[in-house]
Amino acid sequence: MEDLYKDELEALAFHDKGEKPAGWRLSPKSLRTFILGQKKPLEYEGRSITISQKFFGNDSLVERCIVSLASSRPLLLIGEPGTAKSFLSELLSAGICGNSRNTIQGSIGLTEDMIKYSWNYALLIAKGPVPEALVPSPLYTGMTEGIITRFEEITRAPLEIQDSLISVLSDKILSIPELKDQPFIMAQRGFNIIATANTRDKGVNEMSSALKRRFNFETVQPIKTIDMEMSVIRSQASKLCADMKPELFDDSFISILASTFRDLRTGTSSGGGKFDRPDAVLSTAEAVQVYQQTVVDAHYYHDDEISMKTFVNNIKSAVIKDKEEDLKTLKNYVKVIAKSEEKSNDELYQEFAKQVAKC
Numbered sequence: 005m006e007d008l009y010k011d012e013l014e015a016l017a018f019h020d021k022g023e024k025p026a027g028w029r030l031s032p033k034s035l036r037t038f039i040l041g042q043k044k045p046l047e048y049e050g051r052s053i054t055i056s057q058k059f060f061g062n063d064s065l066v067e068r069c070i071v072s073l074a075s076s077r078p079l080l081l082i083g084e085p086g087t088a089k090s091f092l093s094e095l096l097s098a099g100i101c102g103n104s105r106n107t108i109q110g111s112i113g114l115t116e117d118m119i120k121y122s123w124n125y126a127l128l129i130a131k132g133p134v135p136e137a138l139v140p141s142p143l144y145t146g147m148t149e150g151i152i153t154r155f156e157e158i159t160r161a162p163l164e165i166q167d168s169l170i171s172v173l174s175d176k177i178l179s180i181p182e183l184k185d186q187p188f189i190m191a192q193r194g195f196n197i198i199a200t201a202n203t204r205d206k207g208v209n210e211m212s213s214a215l216k217r218r219f220n221f222e223t224v225q226p227i228k229t230i231d232m233e234m235s236v237i238r239s240q241a242s243k244l245c246a247d248m249k250p251e252l253f254d255d256s257f258i259s260i261l262a263s264t265f266r267d268l269r270t271g272t273s274s275g276g277g278k279f280d281r282p283d284a285v286l287s288t289a290e291a292v293q294v295y296q297q298t299v300v301d302a303h304y305y306h307d308d309e310i311s312m313k314t315f316v317n318n319i320k321s322a323v324i325k326d327k328e329e330d331l332k333t334l335k336n337y338v339k340v341i342a343k344s345e346e347k348s349n350d351e352l353y354q355e356f357a358k359q360v361a362k363c
């Protein structure tokens with residue numbers, strides 16, 4: 005994120021007159037602007053820099069996250085898959101300390117060493133437990149450099165491993181009993197943790213109450229409106245395919261994609277109809293991927309013309325991720341919508357429906 009939005013971050017820091025919490029590069033106000041965007045461009049080094057909106061759908065959530073971090077409270081972003089928890093944590097880290105890469109990835113195989121520190125065994129054998137032999141973890145680096153440590157998918161780690169964070173979060177001290185001269189490190193100002201956790205995936209573990217109490221929980225909800233979801237698909241896919249023709253980011257295709265995903269995710273259509281829901285999550289993140297793949301295919305194989313067949317195949321792959329029978333759910337849904345008053349005269353939708361029926 006700090007590389008992708010380098011110009012925006014520099015321009016914001018240059019114009020930032022607000023008070024900054026200890027160790028932060030931006031004030032909370034400028035950090036909010038970085039994530040939610042602003043219309044008026046900023047003049048910086050003879051250029052006009054537009055601060056784009058990056059996170060959509062819930063401005064007050066972003067404000068609450070910033071306040072939590074400004075008061076040095078660790079933050080846990082929790083929610084369904086693909087709701088931009090990781091994305092938001094990267095944006096917050098890039099804005100606060102210019103580093104969104106200092107990350108621990110939660111997994112079943114995560115060990116306490118990976119959270120705290122480990123040793124370079126060759127040096128350990130040669131010199132004993134000296135500071136040069138210590139291999140720092142992202143948590144250790146966050147504490148010593150006063151930056152954010154991101155903890156991705158914290159509940160994928162076994163509960164007892166997650167709990168090794170408790171003492172660090174309570175006292176902001178990490179003890180290193182092997183180092184006789186300085187058996188602990190203290191967190192520098194600016195250090196904090198932003199963790200993410202998934203509510204719906206298979207393979208997630210419980211979190212102890214003791215650890216829960218040490219985090220501020222914020223739930224990230226899926227995007228509610230079609231317009232907002234379309235904005236995300238358009239802005240993210242065009243960012244990911246920056247060198248492709250702008251005409252490829254066609255609102256009529258994006259609208260079909262966004263409404264199909266939303267209706268199947270919620271089991272209701274905008275006209276009030278009720279539908280079966282597939283097991284697949286069908287998140288906004290997947291909608292972005294589907295559109296990106298469609299655009300890349302159009303660019304390389306179809307002379308920059310979107311192929312309806314590819315578009316439908318990409319949607320199909322997202323829908324039947326969990327089980328083959330979900331294809332029936334997609335087909336039934338599209339058949340009903342194609343006959344609705346709103347879509348019966350919509351040529352593109354009819355073409356879409358024909359292609360879905362062929363799957």
Ligand SMILES: Nc1ncnc2c1ncn2[C@@H]1O[C@H](COP(=O)(O)OP(=O)(O)OP(=O)(O)O)[C@@H](O)[C@H]1O
Pocket residue numbers: 058059060061084085086087088089090091092200201202227236240288289290292
């Ligand atoms: N509200 C949103 N605002 C902006 N982008 C969004 C939003 N929701 C989803 N996205 C898109 O989803 C992409 C991926 O989201 P991300 O990987 O952060 O989700 P996640 O919640 O961490 O998912 P997972 O639980 O699978 O790890 C983002 O890069 C962005 O393109």
Ligand SMILES: [Mg+2]
Pocket residue numbers: 089090091156200
């Ligand atoms: Mg994630």
